[in-house]
Amino acid sequence: MIEIGKEARLLSRYGLVGVVNNLVLYAVFVSLIWLGTPALLSAGFCYIAGVALSYWLNRRWAFKSTAKHSRELPKFIISYGIGLLATLVILQVLLVWFPPEIAQIINVACTAAVIYITLRVLRFGTDTNAS
Numbered sequence: 001m002i003e004i005g006k007e008a009r010l011l012s013r014y015g016l017v018g019v020v021n022n023l024v025l026y027a028v029f030v031s032l033i034w035l036g037t038p039a040l041l042s043a044g045f046c047y048i049a050g051v052a053l054s055y056w057l058n059r060r061w062a063f064k065s066t067a068k069h070s071r072e073l074p075k076f077i078i079s080y081g082i083g084l085l086a087t088l089v090i091l092q093v094l095l096v097w098f099p100p101e102i103a104q105i106i107n108v109a110c111t112a113a114v115i116y117i118t119l120r121v122l123r124f125g126t127d128t129n130a131s
Helices: 004-034 039-062 069-094 100-121
Strands: none
Touching: 004 039, 004 100, 039 069, 039 100, 069 100
């Protein structure tokens, strides 16, 4: 059963990690666009760079995981792999209607929801040995 208070804390910490991570990555994304890098390539680069920082911050602070890396890292990689597919599809669709700088802001919010749901479904941050 999901404890509402615990889930709210996890979601707020996940959100804060996401905001910090994405502000930095958005600055890099916009810089790459201004330098002439295509939007999808810029987004892919920023996505990969952000996964490492996100794993560390989410594992240590947001989810406070004590499970072994060998159990957690695959869950995280799967979640972010699904997120990568979502971000590329969502961004491609959004680029039809918005400039890259705006499309990426909307994209980040949509992709964050996809990743959080996947992390929770895969039970990231929970010690599955205790079950």
